[in-house]
Amino acid sequence: MILRLPVPGGGTRPHRPCAEPARFAPGGAPLTSRVVFAAAHVVADPYADTAPGGPAAVDWDATLAFRRHLWSHGLGVAEAMDTAQRGMGLDWPVAAELIRRSATEARAAGGRLVCGAGTDQLAPTERPHGLDEVRAAYEEQLAVCEESGARAVLMASRALAAVARGPEDYLEVYGRLLKQVAEPVVLHWLGAMFDPALEGYWGDADPDAAARTVRELIAAHPDKVDGIKISLLDARRETGLRRLLPDGVRCYTGDDFHYPELIEGDGHGASDALLGVLDPLGPVAAEAVRALDAGDAPGFRALLDPTVELARHLFQEPTRFYKTGVVLLAWLAGHQSHFTMVGGLQSARSLPHLARAYELADGLGLFPDPEAAAARMRHLLIVQGVAQ
16 A cells, blocks of 8 residues: 655655554563653543533543553553643543543552643633632642542643742742642643743743742652653753752653653763653653663663654644644554544644654554554545545
């Protein structure tokens, strides 16, 4: 089979699909040298009669099966994070149900799980929410995580970014939350490229000043902070902050552009990982970390470095729409029966963008059944008017 893939500006190019299935099977030794979480997407229910802005409808069986897939390769799951479309189609009541169901599955599978706690139940209004309302919203979501037995990730809050007057307000809200959490949490610094509403998070548009606020917060509560996930797509800045963290506080890279070098580390330390790109790259990433566990850093890089081109394509601007490519690849890989997303986000990327994502993933040998993946891609192209 030869596929005709559309190119930007018009026309097509030929692509011969890969003939070899993905070579990374479930199982294998537990990962030891790094803590690695894949931020997992949700599978929409394609039969639900939904409308934009309405409650999300989730295919629970397919969604939880995908989490079992990630656990089967030895990865942890980061649940109800931005990859699951928090604030982009997944509302808080459904996210809470997702946390509860995934926590039950994690116990049954023996899988590692962290879950996002934010403030997205606060509907946008003309009147800014006060700090007490923001803190109460965090507390409500933290309670769901803790009652489910899951470690929480304190997600960046659009409501807090809107109402905070400066660094002192961030220290006030986060400090009060950290004093009451039952076990250490993961902080999350999500850059504005992932969510423009988070511009100037931590109270300052200068990232160096914001980093000082983060360090001050962690230094005041080191026993309540497991680590911080840094999603700034800036390897130098992540490395600089990583070197200044107290002993025992992890740096989880959220950098979907530079993850191989950050996870490998340098003479001053290394990053653990909590990454959306590990949703499609889970099996190869797990195998790469096992190479690192064995002391084979070149083998680690040989596996992960070729994936960076795909990652940079999926996360190209506008970065927040990376979820569309992630779900496309899950459909092509056979993890779900359709290419439908909550909130209709399957339309957020162009057809040439999706075609290139397929081409790169196919070239990496990511599909368990490349023939079936090619057939699905062919159907999508035909429906979109690209003759085959």
